[in-house]
Amino acid sequence: xQRFYSIFKMDLTNLFKNPxxxxxxxxxxVLITAIMGFLMSGSYANAADSYQYYTVTMILYGVFNGxxxxxxxxxxxxxxxxxxxxxxxxxxxxPIYFSKILASFVFDYSLHLILLALWCPALHISLGSRPIFxxxxxxxxxxxxxxxxxFFCCIFHSEETTSxxxxxxxxxxxxxxxxxFSLDGMGKGLALLSRLSPVKWINDAFFALCCDNDLxxxxxxxxxxxxxxALLVLGCRVFFSTExxx
Amino acid sequence: xxTFFAVLKNDYLRMLPRWTVMxxxxxxxxxTMLFAVYLTEVQHFNAHIAYIPQGSSMxxxxxxxxxxxxxxxxxxxxxxxxxxxxxxxxxxGPSGEYNIETLKNQDFEQLLILLLKDPNADLSxxxxxxxxxxxxxxxxxxFVLTFASFNLFVFADDKEQGQLRRVATxxxxxxxxxxxxxLFCISLLLPEYLLLVTLKLLGWDIGFSxxxxxxxxxxxxxxxxxxxxxxxxxxxxxxxxxxxxxSIVVLTSILSGSFYSLKAGxxxxxxxxxxxxQKQFLTFTAALQNGNAAAHTGPLLYFIVFTxxxxxxxxxxxxxxxxxxx
Numbered sequence: 001x002q003r004f005y006s007i008f009k010m011d012l013t014n015l016f017k018n019p020x021x022x023x024x025x026x027x028x029x030v031l032i033t034a035i036m037g038f039l040m041s042g043s044y045a046n047a048a049d050s051y052q053y054y055t056v057t058m059i060l061y062g063v064f065n066g067x068x069x070x071x072x073x074x075x076x077x078x079x080x081x082x083x084x085x086x087x088x089x090x091x092x093x094x095p096i097y098f099s100k101i102l103a104s105f106v107f108d109y110s111l112h113l114i115l116l117a118l119w120c121p122a123l124h125i126s127l128g129s130r131p132i133f134x135x136x137x138x139x140x141x142x143x144x145x146x147x148x149x150x151f152f153c154c155i156f157h158s159e160e161t162t163s164x165x166x167x168x169x170x171x172x173x174x175x176x177x178x179x180x181f182s183l184d185g186m187g188k189g190l191a192l193l194s195r196l197s198p199v200k201w202i203n204d205a206f207f208a209l210c211c212d213n214d215l216x217x218x219x220x221x222x223x224x225x226x227x228x229x230a231l232l233v234l235g236c237r238v239f240f241s242t243e244x245x246x
Numbered sequence: 247x248x249t250f251f252a253v254l255k256n257d258y259l260r261m262l263p264r265w266t267v268m269x270x271x272x273x274x275x276x277x278t279m280l281f282a283v284y285l286t287e288v289q290h291f292n293a294h295i296a297y298i299p300q301g302s303s304m305x306x307x308x309x310x311x312x313x314x315x316x317x318x319x320x321x322x323x324x325x326x327x328x329x330x331x332x333x334x335x336x337x338x339g340p341s342g343e344y345n346i347e348t349l350k351n352q353d354f355e356q357l358l359i360l361l362l363k364d365p366n367a368d369l370s371x372x373x374x375x376x377x378x379x380x381x382x383x384x385x386x387x388x389f390v391l392t393f394a395s396f397n398l399f400v401f402a403d404d405k406e407q408g409q410l411r412r413v414a415t416x417x418x419x420x421x422x423x424x425x426x427x428x429l430f431c432i433s434l435l436l437p438e439y440l441l442l443v444t445l446k447l448l449g450w451d452i453g454f455s456x457x458x459x460x461x462x463x464x465x466x467x468x469x470x471x472x473x474x475x476x477x478x479x480x481x482x483x484x485x486x487x488x489x490x491x492x493s494i495v496v497l498t499s500i501l502s503g504s505f506y507s508l509k510a511g512x513x514x515x516x517x518x519x520x521x522x523x524q525k526q527f528l529t530f531t532a533a534l535q536n537g538n539a540a541a542h543t544g545p546l547l548y549f550i551v552f553t554x555x556x557x558x559x560x561x562x563x564x565x566x567x568x569x570x571x572x
Contacts, residue, residue: 008442022484035501042351049349053328068489076485077406112409159485161267164396167492171388181506182330185294190285191331207325214323224397 003091004099011073011103021069025062025111028231030119033058036180048124055125056206057179060199063142064170068163070104070149075159075244087242097150097236104146109139121234128210133218137209140225147232154239173197249418253426257400261430264399271396275389279441281449282385286378291359295334296322300354302338310365321347345417371462376507377535379453383462384504384528386438388495390463394470395491397431401475414568424475424561432467439463453535462531467549469523470495472556477569479560498522523552 015021032184037054041047074097083096113135119150120127127134152162176183181191194200205217261268294314297306298321309315321335327349334348334355344362346355360367376384401424404410413423442459447451454462474491481487499505502525519525525546533542 018486020489024489025503028497037499039501039519043354044349045351045355046349047330070490072485077483116518127378156267160396160399160488161264163485163489164392164492165270167496168271168389168392171496172274172278175505178329180500185330186292187331201331204325207329208323211328213324214325218502221273 001073004095007091007095008099008103009052011099012106014054014079015069015073015103015107018072019122021072021107022111024065025069025108025113029058029062029112029115032061033044033119034039040181047154049157051123052125054183055123055176057203058208059112059116059138060141060202060206061174061179063108063138064109064113064145064174064199065144065172066104067152067166068112070101070146071162072085072149073104073107073167074100075152075153077159077161077241082115093240094237096153097240098233099152100150101143101146101233104149105139105143108146109142110139112142126210129213133215134206134209137205137218137222140222140229142231144232147229147236151232151235151239154236156242156243157244173199176200176204179203194245247422250422250426253423254430254499257427257430260403261401261434267350267396268434271389271393275386275393275438278389279382279438282381282545283378283445283452283493286376286381293333293361294331295336295358296332298335298337304338304342307336307344307363310361311340312367313361313365336362369526373546377452377453377457377532379535380528380531382442382452383466383531387466387504387527388499390435390438390466390469391473391499393434394399394431394467395474395477395488395495397434398427398471398474398478399431399484401427402478402487405478406484406498410568420565420569424564427469428468431471433463435463435467454531458534465553466527469527469549469553470554472553476556476560479563491533499524501525502528504521504528523549526552 033051033054036058037047037051040054041050044050086096087093116127116135119125120131147161149166152161152166155161156165174180174197176194176197178184178194179199183194200218202221205221208214208217268395292312292314294316295307297315297317299306299317300321307313311491316332321337322332322448326332327347329334333350334346336358337347338344339345344359346358348355348358352380401410404413414420439460442452442458446456452459474487474496477483477487477494480491501519502522503519504524530539530542530545530549533539533545539546
């Protein structure tokens with residue numbers, strides 16, 4: 001545990017010291033939410049509704065992009081060598097990927113919480129009558145995306161391949177899931193296509209939470225995301241190979 | 247010239263170990279292009295409303311190609327309205343009029359009242375459709391630009407591993423070295439072009455002629471290369487440069503309306519968006535599609551000048567950093 005903790009602490013400090021990652025999770029998230037909300041507010045009667053929509057979808061977009069934080073934290077060139085040393089130390093290989101997943105999760109989640117805490121009161125955006133459920137539901141999804149980033153790294157053995165591929169996959173799923181503009185309003189075929197994207201189901205759950213105070217999608221999404229996280233961590237265990245670091 | 251071919255050959259050899267990622271990338275791009283062609287064929291104004299009779303004897307409004315009516319006992323939750331599963335909830339009023347609950351703007355409400363009275367009202371003047379060519383280029387824009395950033399790994403690796411310094415000192419032309427990388431990146435857009443050729447041969451309507459597509463794709467590709475070359479030059483770590491590049495590309499492409507035309511209705515912001523080169527590119531393609539390209543060379547010129555400005559900045563910085571002080 002002591003060994004794990006010291007590796008974890010190092011990973012977390014590394015993340016907070018990386019200006020690009022901190023900027024990506026704060027500045028980029030604020031910019032994209034504000035700009036999308038403002039641009040689309042023209043088609044709404046009430047501009048607040050536009051911000052409400054984009055706050056929910058864009059914070060989730062940020063959460064999914066947390067996968068890139070994880071891949072960056074796991075396989076950046078500067079980190080590869082220290083990782084190699086850990087493999088040959090008594091700590092073994094498990095702390096390498098698990099501490100990266102946990103550190104990215106803590107890093108992304110805390111930044112997103114700060115963001116929401118500042119952004120929502122400022123623009124009077126509702127997270128439901130009990131915001132705690134909204135914030136609680138973010139956690140397993142955040143963890144699952146961190147695990148996804150690490151899992152992709154284990155499979156593709158390279159950071160840049162992973163982040164390019166992930167950003168592509170996430171963008172496509174988010175566009176399909178209606179993060180940037182709703183596909184539901186564009187006819188039956190597209191609405192059905194939108195259903196194929198898991199992002200859509202997650203968006204549904206969050207909208208139900210913040211607009212209707214409806215909790216019936218809370219448990220399925222929570223359990224689903226937890227199960228996916230567990231599977232991905234297991235996948236990392238199976239596909240992690242020491243040779244990637246040589 | 248010898249440098250040029252040697253570097254080009256070397257680039258293709260270095261591409262081989264990464265063929266899976268590139269294949270997936272290309273496949274995605276091809277799918278979006280097909281999707282764009284399909285989407286243009288089905289797109290038209292369609293309002294989807296929920297009609298809640300609330301025990302009234304008034305008959306529900308008729309459905310039509312522009313109006314889809316779903317009759318429900320109780321109003322769906324507000325989140326369905328927020329996510330645009332329904333555009334409006336309509337309930338009958340006491341004296342034969344309709345009460346409309348919608349989040350959308352005044353224009354939409356007016357249009358809806360028109361449609362509720364006469365479901366087959368002619369709205370063709372109000373539909374701002376986009377041509378198929380603009381859709382295809384708009385949809386693939388984001389992918390082409392991120393692909394360029396990825397493909398420049400050949401340059402980023404050289405720079406990170408110190409090869410660039412050796413190239414700069416060697417008696418070879420630095421210009422040809424960069425040109426070879428550019429040609430390598432552009433040539434990887436060939437599958438996309440081949441898809442367009444296939445679609446054209448199969449008799450589909452793809453909007454532009456093949457020559458026009460070749461030109462437009464080439465300048466779009468060059469823009470992506472210039473942007474990521476500059477980022478890779480300025481930022482030390484390739485990972486960070488890639489990530490920043492992807493964020494910029496995703497944000498600016500969506501803002502310039504590559505997938506879906508956005509309009510803030512705010513003059514300041516609209517002007518800011520007009521500054522984006524991708525927006526100007528789309529403006530030009532739309533003009534080209536409508537047959538009045540000659541009157542819209544300004545946007546194209548802006549795009550090309552922007553591209554070359556980025557390229558020039560990158561080359562100047564590289565020249566200063568590597569060639570002059572080795």
